[in-house]
Amino acid sequence: xxxxxxxxxxxxxxxxxxxxxxxxxxxIAGGGILLASYFEPLSALEPGAVGARDRNGMxxxxxxxxxxxxxxxxxxxxxxxPEVGQGIKTMLPMLIAEELDVDWKNVRVEQGDFxxxxxxxxxxxxxxxxxxxxxxxxxxxxxxxxxxxxxxxQTWNVPAAxxxxxxxxxxxxxxxxxxxxxxxxxxxxxxxAPDLASVTLKDxxxxxxxxxxxxxxxxxxxxxGKPLYGIDVTVPGMLYATFVKAPVFGAKVATANxxxxxxxxxVKHAFVVAGESALSGLLGGVAIVADSWWETQKARRxxxxxxxxxxxxxxxxxxxxxxxxxxxxxxxxxxxRTDGDIDAALAGAAKKVNASYYYPFIAHxxxxxxxxTARFVNGACEIWAPTxxxxxxRAMVAKLLDLKEDAITIxxxxxxxxxxxxxxxDYMVEAAWIAKETGAPVKLLWNRExxxxxxxxRPAGWHNFVGGVDASGKLSAWQNHFVSFGEGQxxxxxxxxxxxxxxxxxxxxxxxxxxxxxxxxxxGPLRAPGSNGIAFATQSFIDELAxxxxxxxxxxRLDMLSSMIPDPPATPGGRPAAPGFDGPRMAEVLKVxxxxxxxxxxxxxxxxxxVAFHFSHRGYFAEVVQATVSKSGTITIxxxxxxxxxxxxxxxxxxxxxxxxGAVLDGIAQALGQEITIENxxxxxxxxxxxxxxxxxxxxxxxxxxHKSTNxxxxxxxxxxxxxxxxxxxxxxxxxxxxVRSLPLSKHDLSWS
Amino acid sequence: MKLRLKVNGQVKxxxxxxxxxxxWALRDSLDMKGxxxxxxxxxxxxxxxxxxxxxxxxxxxxxxxxxxxxxTTIEGLSADGTHALQKAWDELDVPQCGxxxxxxxxxxxxxxAKNNKPTDADIDAAMSGNICRCATYPRIRAAIHxxxxxxxxxxxxxxxxGTSGNPGGRR
Numbered sequence: 069x070x071x072x073x074x075x076x077x078x079x080x081x082x083x084x085x086x087x088x089x090x091x092x093x094x095x096i097a098g099g100g101i102l103l104a105s106y107f108e109p110l111s112a113l114e115p116g117a118v119g120a121r122d123r124n125g126m127x128x129x130x131x132x133x134x135x136x137x138x139x140x141x142x143x144x145x146x147x148x149x150p151e152v153g154q155g156i157k158t159m160l161p162m163l164i165a166e167e168l169d170v171d172w173k174n175v176r177v178e179q180g181d182f183x184x185x186x187x188x189x190x191x192x193x194x195x196x197x198x199x200x201x202x203x204x205x206x207x208x209x210x211x212x213x214x215x216x217x218x219x220x221x222q223t224w225n226v227p228a229a230x231x232x233x234x235x236x237x238x239x240x241x242x243x244x245x246x247x248x249x250x251x252x253x254x255x256x257x258x259x260x261a262p263d264l265a266s267v268t269l270k271d272x273x274x275x276x277x278x279x280x281x282x283x284x285x286x287x288x289x290x291x292x293g294k295p296l297y298g299i300d301v302t303v304p305g306m307l308y309a310t311f312v313k314a315p316v317f318g319a320k321v322a323t324a325n326x327x328x329x330x331x332x333x334x335v336k337h338a339f340v341v342a343g344e345s346a347l348s349g350l351l352g353g354v355a356i357v358a359d360s361w362w363e364t365q366k367a368r369r370x371x372x373x374x375x376x377x378x379x380x381x382x383x384x385x386x387x388x389x390x391x392x393x394x395x396x397x398x399x400x401x402x403x404x405r406t407d408g409d410i411d412a413a414l415a416g417a418a419k420k421v422n423a424s425y426y427y428p429f430i431a432h433x434x435x436x437x438x439x440x441t442a443r444f445v446n447g448a449c450e451i452w453a454p455t456x457x458x459x460x461x462r463a464m465v466a467k468l469l470d471l472k473e474d475a476i477t478i479x480x481x482x483x484x485x486x487x488x489x490x491x492x493x494d495y496m497v498e499a500a501w502i503a504k505e506t507g508a509p510v511k512l513l514w515n516r517e518x519x520x521x522x523x524x525x526r527p528a529g530w531h532n533f534v535g536g537v538d539a540s541g542k543l544s545a546w547q548n549h550f551v552s553f554g555e556g557q558x559x560x561x562x563x564x565x566x567x568x569x570x571x572x573x574x575x576x577x578x579x580x581x582x583x584x585x586x587x588x589x590x591x592g593p594l595r596a597p598g599s600n601g602i603a604f605a606t607q608s609f610i611d612e613l614a615x616x617x618x619x620x621x622x623x624x625r626l627d628m629l630s631s632m633i634p635d636p637p638a639t640p641g642g643r644p645a646a647p648g649f650d651g652p653r654m655a656e657v658l659k660v661x662x663x664x665x666x667x668x669x670x671x672x673x674x675x676x677x678x679v680a681f682h683f684s685h686r687g688y689f690a691e692v693v694q695a696t697v698s699k700s701g702t703i704t705i706x707x708x709x710x711x712x713x714x715x716x717x718x719x720x721x722x723x724x725x726x727x728x729x730g731a732v733l734d735g736i737a738q739a740l741g742q743e744i745t746i747e748n749x750x751x752x753x754x755x756x757x758x759x760x761x762x763x764x765x766x767x768x769x770x771x772x773x774x775h776k777s778t779n780x781x782x783x784x785x786x787x788x789x790x791x792x793x794x795x796x797x798x799x800x801x802x803x804x805x806x807x808v809r810s811l812p813l814s815k816h817d818l819s820w821s
Numbered sequence: 822m823k824l825r826l827k828v829n830g831q832v833k834x835x836x837x838x839x840x841x842x843x844x845w846a847l848r849d850s851l852d853m854k855g856x857x858x859x860x861x862x863x864x865x866x867x868x869x870x871x872x873x874x875x876x877x878x879x880x881x882x883x884x885x886x887x888x889x890x891x892x893t894t895i896e897g898l899s900a901d902g903t904h905a906l907q908k909a910w911d912e913l914d915v916p917q918c919g920x921x922x923x924x925x926x927x928x929x930x931x932x933x934a935k936n937n938k939p940t941d942a943d944i945d946a947a948m949s950g951n952i953c954r955c956a957t958y959p960r961i962r963a964a965i966h967x968x969x970x971x972x973x974x975x976x977x978x979x980x981x982x983g984t985s986g987n988p989g990g991r992r
Contacts, residue, residue: 152918153916153917153918153919153955154917155917281914283911283914284914284916284919286916286919287910287911287914287915287916287919288902288911290910290916290919290922290923291895291902291906291907291910291911291915291916291922291926292855292895292896292898292899292902292907293853293854293855293856293894293895293896293898293923294854294855295854295855296919297857297920299854299857299858300854302852302854308849333838334838360837360838360841360845360849360850361845361849362837362838362841362842362845362849363838366838366840433954434918434920434954435857435859435865435867435918435920435921435952435953435954436857436859436918436920437858437859482918482919483918484857484918484919484920484921485917485918485920485954485955486918487954513858515861516859516860516861516862516864722914723914726914726917726955726957726960727917729956729957729959729960730917730955730956730957733956733958734955734956737956755860755861755862755864756860756862756864756865756952757862757864761865761952761954762952762956762958763949763950763952763958764944764945764948764949764951764958764961764962765945765946765949767956767958767959767962769959770959
């Protein structure tokens with residue numbers, strides 16, 4: 069084995085942090101070459117990013133890429149990150165294959181197991197994979213290509229500089245001799261690994277794979293019904309489990325007729341689980357284990373269970389709303405950011421606007437219900453899980469079952485949708501506990517009602533705004549009292565806001581404060597966490613201020629974006645601005661959107677266009693919705709235009725278009741009809757009849773355009789979602805004159821005459 | 822109880838609880854995992870199979886009631902993944918997470934079997950019982966149109982592709 073360690077001082081393209089990287093190369097017994105690239109892990113991602121790590125400085129080097137080339141010419145690349153529909157299993161290998169210069173037809177992608185001794189970060193969240201892998205993955209491919217060229221040059225006894233490689237073949241240019249990568253793979257393993265920092269990367273103009281529409285590596289398996297998902301896992305001798313938790317979050321079992329259940333056909337075990345107190349872990353409930361999952365459901369119908377009293381049963385959506393209204397009438401509990409003199413600016417404003425906005429809890433509702441398969445053999449635990457985030461799941465299982473982490477193996481399966489739900493691992497600890505208790509391999513599967521009623525919901529939020537515009541129609545003051553959930557100085561999961569959130573830094577007199585109330589409802593990140601609610605409130609209120617200023621809503625936004633304050637004063641309790649948010653860059657996106665959407669054209673009464681933009685996960689998105697509202701108040705969305713700047717290259721346009729269209733439709737579904745309500749500490753909604761997902765007949769044409777910039781490419785799983793919600797509500801205002809200040813739209817009477 | 826189920830042209834014996842829905846007989850007794858569970862309430866369409874050619878929510882029908890019927894699942898849509906819809910789905914790279922796509926394909930196959938050239942409205946009417954949580958609806962619609970073309974080209978000349986396929990190439 070040859071190993072070379074090289075220092076990479078900076079990754080200028082990623083705009084993240086300096087990292088060291090090195091390559092380990094070895095020969096495969098039986099022929100071929102194995103390449104593994106390692107990095108120093110990211111010291112930290114920016115605040116608010118899902119999956120952010122709080123490690124500091126050097127930690128163990130982490131495997132980032134793993135590539136095998138065998139004598140048959142097949143290149144096998146391990147997909148390390150969980151695939152939940154975001155396209156990562158296809159996209160990351162494209163980066164390696166591009167620089168390796170191999171025919172994509174000869175690339176195979178295998179899902180890697182969770183293995184922190186090999187891989188540093190195996191998480192699907194925060195749209196982070198693109199920016200963190202854009203250069204490192206390409207460097208691995210380029211290094212491998214250089215070694216294959218070196219091996220050919222050595223074989224032919226010619227200078228490497230006289231050789232070139234393309235599509236899996238090395239050519240000695242003067243003599244036109246050729247050798248395939250397969251034929252060279254074994255000898256390449258004895259070449260010295262090149263310096264990853266100085267390998268030559270392709271000029272993007274020469275890309276053959278990046279920028280082409282590469283199909284999902286699992287698409288064929290999907291359309292032929294192959295087993296791919298967690299729910300499809302089968303283990304010999306496996307039993308099936310259902311786990312009934314209290315409707316009130318966190319309540320424990322008082323009594324249960326488990327002995328009666330055990331006498332039912334097929335039922336092998338029925339027992340009470342005491343559970344723990346953390347909502348993200350093992351809760352109290354009744355486990356039913358049977359020969360078939362259907363029999364667990366029949367037994368469940370015969371279950372007679374009573375639950376202990378729990379304080380969360382005193383909470384409801386109505387009690388939260390009442391508390392939020394009380395907060396709104398008071399000063400914020402704390403200040404998050406203050407710039408300039410908000411009171412003076414509001415007092416001196418030519419026009420002042422007050423408005424309060426609200427968005428509800430919503431569920432993730434991935435179509436594959438939560439599930440997990442687990443078995444114990446000789447004190448070791450093996451788990452199959454459609455998880456977006458295996459590391460904390462393994463830590464929880466280890467703690468709960470008093471196992472060493474390395475006694476737990478996690479196989480990451482494809483996930484039937486994630487949207488952030490599978491960043492939590494509650495199903496994993498449940499399956500592990502039940503498998504240990506029963507002594508048999510167990511597949512735990514939730515039903516849809518479990519999935520709807522035991523989610524980690526997108527937190528509800530309230531924004532109480534006061535804004536002022538001066539006599540020239542310029543925005544002069546912005547005050548927001550944000551009301552959310554949390555305790556003391558801490559916001560609940562995904563319930564926060566940071567001091568860099570737009571329009572901070574773009575208004576001289578700015579004040580953001582917050583008040584929080586405790587809640588017993590589980591909360592967590594949902595696609596574009598934070599942003600998916602904040603954008604609605606912020607971009608709707610901007611529309612109100614544009615109206616007050618007598619300005620066109622799009623031009624008013626362009627004016628705001630041109631007023632970036634370069635060095636805002638430091639404020640106590642304030643947090644840094646969202647990294648990289650660049651007003652002029654967003655302005656360029658808005659200008660393209662203005663032109664593509666035909667903004668400003670005359671539309672009949674009842675039809676209107678709305679615009680909004682939002683920066684999240686390093687992505688710049690602006691969107692226009694054209695909607696028609698009938699006199700009786702029925703909404704038809706005529707068309708959506710989405711323009712995004714996510715850097716210099718769209719790595720896989722097929723996946724990219726799909727993500728943007730999906731995010732747009734996801735946001736529209738949220739706005740139209742999605743709401744989780746809490747009564748007596750439990751979720752009211754239960755299935756797709758009362759938690760409404762979008763359907764075929766609600767789709768509309770979506771124009772997706774990527775405005776390329778000179779910035780390094782960034783991720784697309786999330787940033788296209790937030791702007792569409794306010795773009796829709798702003799369109800409804802344009803169509804009807806009715807300002808929508810709360811979601812979902814299904815609760816509003818939008819009729820007009 | 823033992824049931825004799827004719828699935829994708831083959832008679833199979835399933836040893837199952839008497840009232841088990843067809844979905845679970847297929848998945849857990851016959852180990853055919855292509856048909857998916859989404860809601861258990863005929864709300865999402867992930868479990869769609871054909872019974873004598875009619876798209877049916879297999880989570881709602883007792884397996885016993887499907888005896889004597891021709892049951893077609895995603896595994897039997899074609900022997901080798903070459904049904905016009907499977908080709909079109911691949912060509913347009915429809916899936917995101919992919920979980921609903923078996924049900925989408927089965928509903929679409931029933932539509933195409935009786936309507937060679939469905940309009941957008943026909944597609945909406947036939948497909949609105951099938952939820953795609955990732956909202957790949959624009960691609961599903963385009964792929965059904967494309968499959969109709971593939972089918973038409975196949976029945977005319979036995980020849981390959983039409984013209985409106987995957988644009989391809991860098992942009």
